Structure formats: structure tokens, C-alpha cells
Amino acid sequence: MADSTVAPAVPAASAVPAASAPAVAEELCFARYEEVTAALADPALVPPPAESGPVGGTAWLRAGVARFSAGEPHAARRAFVEADLAGLDPDALRSAAAAGFEADVRVRAVRVLAQALGLAEPEAVARAVGVVARSYFVERPEDPEADAAVAWLLPRMLPRAGDAAWAEDTARAVNRIGLLVQACDATATLVEHARAAGPEAAEPLAAALRHDPPVRTMRRRALGPTVVGGVSVPAGTDVLLDLAAAQADRPDLEPLTFGTPPRLCPGRTHALAIAAGILYGASAEAGPSAAEPVPDTDDRDPAGLVPAMVEHVLDLAGTWTGWDGRPATVDGRTYTPHKAIRRVTDHLLDHLAELEARLAGEPTQPDHWHASAGTTPADLAPFTPVDLDEARSRLTRLARIWSARLASLTPEQLDRSPGTGWSFRQIAFHVAESAYYANAVGDLRPQERTTAR
Ligand code: HEM
Incomplete structure (x- = not known):
């Protein structure tokens, strides 16, 4: 057990005594x-x-959520969150998180929740929530982008069917945003810390919660005078609670990382389900087989798969220089020649980075791809013969790197691969599916404008 219970009182940079309390600018x-x-x-x-x-x-949002309120308002707001969470099945969240294809863990975790809550545009909701999250714990947030994200989210906190009575219930909507924001960084950090626990950790989530908790400290303010562990805490004092140190101090007792009643994290079961899904499921975009948690493999040599796929993509790309500027829509997403080349390239690069990190025994890098969700002005540009040449050089070289890397791996490395996620063989078969993006544009020789899927 640690000897020192209370750190020296230090001036609290952000301490603002509660309005009704005497001004005591100290932090314990x-x-x-x-x-x-x-x-x-x-x-x-x-x-x-x-x-x-x-x-x-954002400041208005903070003032309306359970997280920063107390007493009766806290109970009422928490009830909104609990009602929302009670309607979500943790097993379904886990499967959805495992099959998800967004490599950005924050987006993936929130999108799974937004989808399960029946919200429209779950991916856009998740990205907006990520913007809000960066200012949510700031005492006086000044972040116009986060403010705009809150304003954008507010009318979207409706079930798909639309319910007029519900729409009027701002408090419910505010706390639904609160639910999503609370899930964002904490769940992503839990996944990152579990990944960092390494393959030797039998239960990486439990190990992270115990030894490397995502939420390390919490703040409290004394509404009135009180005593904690024999130490008097005057009204208005800011109190810092070091959860990580406290649970390290008593490894024989329950970890405190999800807090304790009356404010025990209401999303803990959901967070664990989503984190487990992300940790043990697909490690990145699953592209055309998003519904399949694990890619199929066969006895083809993995080293030959990427060059063969790239050859097919370049064959199609050879027909794109006369593209008429009309994007194709496949599976609800927009594709153009430039976008198809971008997606194939990024997909190869993303999994190559994953593979190299795992071989090096490092956690894979959370990335911030926008993937196929957006279409940029550059995606809409004409695809010229020079673009085709550059794509040929780029993709051929990438295919060679893949081929050389896979050829250098032992069968053991291919099938019992280090790190978490798919085996390297499964990843090779998965990236070989990147032709999906090129097939979405299809063969554009005159009279043959058709998708090749
Ligand atoms: C699905 C994911 C999650 C959701 C929906 C969620 C939701 C929430 C909400 C709404 C609160 C406020 C409750 C209240 O003030 O009464 C809360 C509190 C809390 N959450 Fe979570 N959370 C999630 C993930 C996590 C994770 C991964 C951790 C850390 C391992 C965590 C740790 C906490 C803690 C420590 C509190 C208590 C804060 C306090 O006492 O002031 N949460 N959570």
C-alpha cells in the first residue's frame, strides 16, 4: 500500500468554487x-x-448531461442513458464491432452504438461525436468545430422512424449525445491499452483495466465541507482522485476504472463487448466482405495474390482514360477511377503497415482513413493517361513489396501470426479482394460501361 494518502495541496489551475460555496482555491x-x-x-x-x-x-451540452450533474438532475439524466443502453444487446454490439471495417477505433466504437440505437448516418454521427469528444472534458470549451458538431448532432438523435414527441425531448437527445461521447475515447483507449498488453496477456481487456486503465483520474468538487479518510475537505475544494494509483494500491480488490456507485459507468458491459469485438474481430476495413468477420482462404500461394489482383485492377484502369465523369454507385458508395486507385492503394498500404507492426511486435497504428465514405474533389478529376502510368508504377511496386514480404514468411507466421487480428494469410486473401473498388468502376471500354462485379 502506498504510504502517502494525500498529495500536498496545490493551487488548482481550473478550480472555480461552486457558486454556493466559499472560495477555496485548493486541490487535494x-x-x-x-x-x-x-x-x-x-x-x-x-x-x-x-x-x-x-x-x-459544447458548454451547453456539458451542462445538460448526466456526467457533469448531481442530485436530482443527475438521476433523471442518467435514467435516459440507462434506458437507451438497456435496449442494446451487448452480444450484437460485439459482433457488429468485430465485423466493422473502420480502422479508426473511436469511429468504429461509436458507429456501432449509433447503428444499434437506430440513428441514421451512423458513420457521420461517429465522426461528429469524435469532434465533440475532444472538448467534452474541457471546463470552458472554446471550440467552434465542436460546437458545430453538437448542433449537427442534436436533430439527428432520433430513431430512424422519427417520433415527434421524442424530438421535442431535448434532454433525452442531449444525453444520447453524452452517451456516445462518453463511449468514444474511453472505449478506444481501452482497445489500445489491451492491444499494448501484447499477445502474451491471456485476457488483454482485463489486464488493461487492471494495469493500464483508460480513465486514470477523476475530478470532484466539494459542494459542502466533508471528510475523506480523516482528511477534512472544505467546501469549494477541488479533489483529484487517482483511480490508477488506488487500484494499484489494492490489487486484491475490484479495479475502479469504471468508477463506483452512484456514478458507476452505465456503459461498462457495452464497452467491454465493443472492445472485445474490435480486439478479436477484423482489424481493418473488410471491404466487400464486411459482413464476414474472417476472410476465406484457400491453398493459393498468398505471395501471388496481390500481384494478380493489381494486374486485374490495372487492366480495368487501362479502360478509364476515356471516363465520362459520371461516378458509379455500388453498395451505396460512390466510385470514380481516381477514387478506386486511391482505395486500392490505401487498402494495401494500411494492411501492410498492420502486418509490419505486428511482425515488429508493435501495436498496430490507429489510423484516420476516411476510406470509401467520402468522395473528394480529386476523386472526381479526369483520369488521364499520365494518371494511369503513375497508378501502374505505384501499384506494381506495392504489389512487389507485398509479394516479397509474404514470400519471406514461414507457414507458422502466416497462420499463427503475431499480434491481434486476422492471420497474415487471411489478411493476404482479404487485400486480394481490393479489386472490389476497381470493379465498382468497371470496364469502361466504349459500349461496355458495366461494373465487373
Ligand atoms: C459503450 C461505452 C461507454 C458508454 C456508453 C459510457 C457511458 C458513460 C456515461 C453516460 C457515464 C456518466 C454516468 C453518470 O455520470 O452517472 C459514464 C461514466 C463513467 N464511465 Fe463510461 N461509458 C463507456 C465506456 C467507458 C469505458 C471504456 C470506461 C473506462 C474503462 C468508462 C469509465 C467511466 C467512468 C470511470 C465513469 C464515472 C465517471 C464519474 O464517476 O464521474 N466508460 N460512462
């Missing part, structure tokens, strides 16, 4: 298990209240 830190749990259960210690701001902005 508690790091022992008994004190941290006592502080979490103490009704006099509440999260620093959020100051509201212009309607529809």
Missing part, C-alpha cells in the same frame, strides 16, 4: 483505495459543475 489528491472509494461515494463530492453556454454548443 487522493490516491489510496479506501479514500478514493469513500470520495466517490460521498454525496458532498460531485463532478465540477459545467457552466452552460450558447444553446446547441
Whole structure:
């Protein structure tokens, strides 16, 4: 057990005494298990209240969510969150997270929830939530982009069917955004820490929660005078609770990383399900086989797969220099010649980076691809003969790197690959499916404008 219970009182940079409390600008830190749990259960210690701001902005959101409220408003707002979460099946969340194809874990985790909640545009919702998340824990957020994201999200917090009565219920919508924002960074960090626990950790999620918790500290403010572990805490004092130190102090007791009642994380079962799905499921975009958690393999030599796929893509690309500028729509997504080349290239690059990181024993890098979701102005540009030449040089070289890398791997490495995610053989068969993007544009020789799928 740690000897020192209370760190020296230090001036708190962000301490603003509660309006009703005397001005005491001090911060106390508690790091022992008994004190941290006592502080979490103490009704006099509440999260620093959020100051509201212009309607529809981040400060306004913070002032309306369960997370930063106390007493009766907290109970009512928490009930909204619990009702939403009660309608979500953790097993279904896990499968959805495993089959998802977004390599950005924050987006993937939130999108799974948004989809399960029946929200339209779940991917766009997840990206907007990611923008809000960066200012959500800031005491006086000044982030116009986050404000705009809150304003964009608010009317979208409706079930697909649309329900007028529900639409009027702003508090419910605000707390639904709160639910998604709470899930965003915490779940992604849990996945990252579990990945960092390495393949030797029998239960990487439990190991991360115990030894490398995503939420390490929490703040409280004393609404009135109280005593924690024999230490008096005057009204207005800011209190820092070091959860990570406290649970390291008592490894024999429950970890504190999901907090404790009355504010125990209501999303803990859902977070664990989503994190497990991401951890053990597909590690990146599954492209055409998004519904399949694991790609099929056969006895073809993996080293030959990528060059063969690239040859097919370049054959099709050879017919694109006369493209008439009309994008193709396949599986609800827009494709153009430039976009198809971009997607094939990025897909090869992404999995190559994953493979190399795993061979090096490093965690794979969370990336920020927008994948096929967006179509950029450059995607819409004409595909000239020079573009074709450059694509040929680029993709041929990438195919050679893949081929050389896969040829250098032993059967053991191919099938019992290091790191988490698909085996390298499965990844090779998966990236060989990248022809999907080129097939979406198809063979554009005159009279043959058709998708080759
Ligand atoms: C599906 C994912 C998640 C959802 C929907 C979610 C949701 C929430 C919500 C709405 C609250 C506020 C509850 C309240 O104030 O009464 C909360 C609190 C909390 N969450 Fe989560 N969360 C998720 C993931 C996580 C993860 C992965 C962690 C860390 C391992 C975590 C740790 C916490 C903690 C420590 C609190 C308590 C904060 C406090 O006492 O002030 N959450 N969560």
C-alpha cells in the first residue's frame, strides 16, 4: 500500500468554487483505495459543475448531461442513458464491432452504438461525436468545430422512424449525445491499452483495466465541507482522485476504472463487448466482405495474390482514360477511377503497415482513413493517361513489396501470426479482394460501361 494518502495541496489551475460555496482555491489528491472509494461515494463530492453556454454548443451540452450533474438532475439524466443502453444487446454490439471495417477505433466504437440505437448516418454521427469528444472534458470549451458538431448532432438523435414527441425531448437527445461521447475515447483507449498488453496477456481487456486503465483520474468538487479518510475537505475544494494509483494500491480488490456507485459507468458491459469485438474481430476495413468477420482462404500461394489482383485492377484502369465523369454507385458508395486507385492503394498500404507492426511486435497504428465514405474533389478529376502510368508504377511496386514480404514468411507466421487480428494469410486473401473498388468502376471500354462485379 502506498504510504502517502494525500498529495500536498496545490493551487488548482481550473478550480472555480461552486457558486454556493466559499472560495477555496485548493486541490487535494487522493490516491489510496479506501479514500478514493469513500470520495466517490460521498454525496458532498460531485463532478465540477459545467457552466452552460450558447444553446446547441459544447458548454451547453456539458451542462445538460448526466456526467457533469448531481442530485436530482443527475438521476433523471442518467435514467435516459440507462434506458437507451438497456435496449442494446451487448452480444450484437460485439459482433457488429468485430465485423466493422473502420480502422479508426473511436469511429468504429461509436458507429456501432449509433447503428444499434437506430440513428441514421451512423458513420457521420461517429465522426461528429469524435469532434465533440475532444472538448467534452474541457471546463470552458472554446471550440467552434465542436460546437458545430453538437448542433449537427442534436436533430439527428432520433430513431430512424422519427417520433415527434421524442424530438421535442431535448434532454433525452442531449444525453444520447453524452452517451456516445462518453463511449468514444474511453472505449478506444481501452482497445489500445489491451492491444499494448501484447499477445502474451491471456485476457488483454482485463489486464488493461487492471494495469493500464483508460480513465486514470477523476475530478470532484466539494459542494459542502466533508471528510475523506480523516482528511477534512472544505467546501469549494477541488479533489483529484487517482483511480490508477488506488487500484494499484489494492490489487486484491475490484479495479475502479469504471468508477463506483452512484456514478458507476452505465456503459461498462457495452464497452467491454465493443472492445472485445474490435480486439478479436477484423482489424481493418473488410471491404466487400464486411459482413464476414474472417476472410476465406484457400491453398493459393498468398505471395501471388496481390500481384494478380493489381494486374486485374490495372487492366480495368487501362479502360478509364476515356471516363465520362459520371461516378458509379455500388453498395451505396460512390466510385470514380481516381477514387478506386486511391482505395486500392490505401487498402494495401494500411494492411501492410498492420502486418509490419505486428511482425515488429508493435501495436498496430490507429489510423484516420476516411476510406470509401467520402468522395473528394480529386476523386472526381479526369483520369488521364499520365494518371494511369503513375497508378501502374505505384501499384506494381506495392504489389512487389507485398509479394516479397509474404514470400519471406514461414507457414507458422502466416497462420499463427503475431499480434491481434486476422492471420497474415487471411489478411493476404482479404487485400486480394481490393479489386472490389476497381470493379465498382468497371470496364469502361466504349459500349461496355458495366461494373465487373
Ligand atoms: C459503450 C461505452 C461507454 C458508454 C456508453 C459510457 C457511458 C458513460 C456515461 C453516460 C457515464 C456518466 C454516468 C453518470 O455520470 O452517472 C459514464 C461514466 C463513467 N464511465 Fe463510461 N461509458 C463507456 C465506456 C467507458 C469505458 C471504456 C470506461 C473506462 C474503462 C468508462 C469509465 C467511466 C467512468 C470511470 C465513469 C464515472 C465517471 C464519474 O464517476 O464521474 N466508460 N460512462
